[in-house]
Amino acid sequence: MCFRKSSEELDMDKVTAAMVLTSLSTSPLVRSPPVRPNESLNGSWKEGGFVPSSTSSSGYWSWNAPSDQSNPSTPSPPLSADSFKAFRTPSQPDDGIDEAETSNLLFDEPIPRKRKNSMKVMFKCLWKNCGKVLSTAAGIQKHIRTIHLGRVGESDYSDGEEDFYYTEIRLNTDSVADGLSSLSPVSPSLASPPSFPTQDAIRPETSCAKTETKLMTPLSRSAPTNLYLVHTDHAYQATPPVNIPGSAKFTPNGSSFSISWQSPPVTFTGIPVSPTHNRPAGSGEQKQSHTVLSSPPRVAFGLRKPRGEGKKCRKVYGMENRDMWCTACRWKKACQRFID
DNA sequence: AATGCCGGGGA
DNA sequence: TCCCCGGCATT
Incomplete structure (x- = not known):
């Protein structure tokens, strides 16, 4: 995900960054997509796919608010409205988290209803072969800047435009949930893992979105909130639907179209694989939860079985x-x- | 507004 | 497991 930073913010230390993020959490400019938070299991991560936010020249994915331009000094943090910093359990000696980056973020944002598990919000680096997890956005940005972008010390030149590939993850501290929480559709274009910038290929002025899309408006280069962690439950893939509700629809004049496909692996809750057949007993227990990163499901999230x-x-x-x-x-x- | 039903919770 | 219901999508 690409994170545009204004130049003055490049000098921010972590504390300042945390403060900015905190203030942003209450800012109306922060766009928290109406997507249920996805939880992920520790270790269930894979090298997820990733798509730049801008995918259509028609501007169909107009999630990025145009008001961004009017406020260049407020990059959207990768914090959704329900982000909050859960307490750390004392019996958690080392989970690979950088301790130095903890407890900077304290939000009193309303917690989504019925979510009473205490969760930790982490930020995972999405660079290839990295997977570093830090607990603050500032920390992960610094990590990316120094490790992947080669900007040691943050003091060297910056063109004011950096790209931070990281995503927000939530860790259940009680570790009960198996991460198969509410699912979001996955774009079929994500079936093949998109190209990721490698460490050697990256140049400081290289923007992922620039390389991927010709339509590179400042809007589409917006915040890390464009990435979403999506789990696909392959248990439902055993019965691929013949009739995918929705699918692409073109208007008569062909001037526009809308895509409202339902992602087969995700949302066919109405036609689950019956445990009594279609599935050898004992082998179906492992429903492979496979993690994919996708741009926000602007088109067809909240998919349900169409009501009969x-x-x-x-x-x-x-x-x-x-x-x-x-x-x-x-x-x-x-x-x-x-x-x- | 009514209906269908998912997701979740209590017993 | 049974039962209920909040809340949301759909009609």
């Missing part, structure tokens, strides 16, 4: 005859009696 048009118990029997409903309907689950 058939009448369901509620409609048929009515609320007054609720006892006649099937149990699923009574429990507000998918109707079992009138299956579509």
